[in-house]
Amino acid sequence: MSIQRDIPLYQIFIHPLDLKELRSDIWCDDPVMAKLIIGKDQYNIDIAYRGAHIRKFKKKSYRVEFPRNDFGVKELHLNAEYMDKSLLRNKLSLDFFSSIGILSPKSRYVMLNINGKDQGVYLQLESVDRQFLKIRNLPSGAIYYAEDDDANFSLISPIDEDVKKAFDCGYSRKEGTDEDDRHLKDLIYKINTLPNGDFEKEIVKHIDIDKYLRWLSGVICTQNFDGFVHNYALYRRDDNGLFEIIPWDYDATWGRDINGKIMDYDYIPITGYNTLTARVLDVPSFRKHYRRLLENILNQQFTVGYLKEKILSMHELLRPYVLKDPYIKKDIDIFDEEPKLILAFIKDRNLYLKKHLSDLE
Incomplete structure (x- = not known):
């Protein structure tokens, strides 16, 4: 895992009328024009709020x-990480997924200033789009974002516990065509209707099973409860037609958890959740x-020895900037305790999962 060595300043300037328009409706996805300055470089940008419940913060x-x-890049995201008082978890997770062989967005910390007012520490996230594939020399292909709990690989919606109106409910297409939509709908249909005897030989024609199981391992280790449904x-991929x-x-x-509360290290079982995971793990x-x-x-990779240096180095890098963050500097004591909590979680979660490896026999 690479370790970030410095935190650049991003200065954004928005015309007061445009800023007023932006703030008038936090749920509006329409961007306003602005200018981004990084050192001596200037860029014309469009900026809008992002996220779901986090827009209320x-x-x-x-x-x-x-x-x-x-x-x-065509697009990037600046995440406030407001509920994570460590500011570490998102980046630590995405870098961890990359270390275990999963495509994962690149990220780095920045200091954000808007119209001369400090906004604090942000995590810059790479958008998963056409440029994401190009940078990695990957084949072109359709990309879908799982936007809500309907993206649970099931025919039943967990939102209203009724049959979904469409097989692709819960997804929004970022890249691709209507033909790709057909492939996604076909995937969801087959996950739920293939007979047990045919599932093993048929599902590999639609999903890269090795990549799926690596991803599942990452979700299980980091214990992201929402990760199974969005x-x-x-x-x-266009070259082999397989989903990753x-x-x-x-x-x-x-x-x-999502509210920043302590989640016990044994909260999520080694077998995880969602329909696809259940069906995949039912195959010996x-x-x-x-x-x-x-x-x-x-x-x-999921050991205190492997992760400790990265966690402590990121914490040390962030601390002077956290003290300048107007939204979280009051929580500096919590910030300072978070590395210890994360390392204790890794130790306990690792032991728990090793103990339950026998559940997979």
């Missing part, structure tokens, strides 16, 4: 678009592969 998160595509993107899953928004992890060969992958990760 005092410290807002933003979506930034580059109309001229002169920043090297907080992810789907990428369908990409993590997204992993702040409610490493021992805390897949379950054996999952055990082998998870056991390897528990011995190598």
Whole structure:
């Protein structure tokens, strides 16, 4: 895992009338024009609020678009990480997924200033889009964001506990065509209707099972409760037609829940949740592969020894900037205790999962 060495300043200037328009409706997704200055470089941007429940927080998160595509990307996200008093969990999670062989957005910390007013520490997140694939020299393909709990790989909605109106409920298409929508609907249909005897040989024609089980291992280790039904993107490669899953928004992890409350290390079982996971782990060969992958990760990447230096280094880097963050500097005592809590979670969660590897036999 690479460790960030400095935190750049992002200065955004928005015309007062545009800023008033932006603030008039926090639920509006329409961006306003602004200018971004980083050192000596200037960029024309469009900026809007992002997220769901997080829009209610005092410290807002933003979506930034580059109309001229002169920043090297078309879009990026600036996350306030307001409920995570450590500011570590999202980046730690995304880097962890990358270390276990899963496509994962790149991220880095920045200091944000809007119209001369300090907004504090933000996590800059790479958008999962066409540029995301291009940077990694990956084949083109459809990309879908799982936007709500309907993206649970089931035909039943957990929201109203009724049959979904469409197989692709819960998803929004970021890249792709109507034909790709058909493939997504076909995937959800087959996950739920393939007979047990046909599932093993048929599902591998639609999903990269190894990548899915690596992703599942990551969700299980970091203990992201919402990760099974949203907080992810789907990428369908054009070259082989297989879907892969990409993590997204992993702040409610490493021992805390979505509200920032302590989550016991044994809250999520080793078998996880959602319809697809249940069906995949019902196949002996897949379950054996999952055990082998998870056991390897528990011995190598998901350990205090592997993660401690990164956690402490990020904490040390962030601390002077946290003291300047108008929204979270009052919680500096909590911030200072978080590395200890995260490391204790890793130790306890690792032991718990190793103890339950036998459940996969």
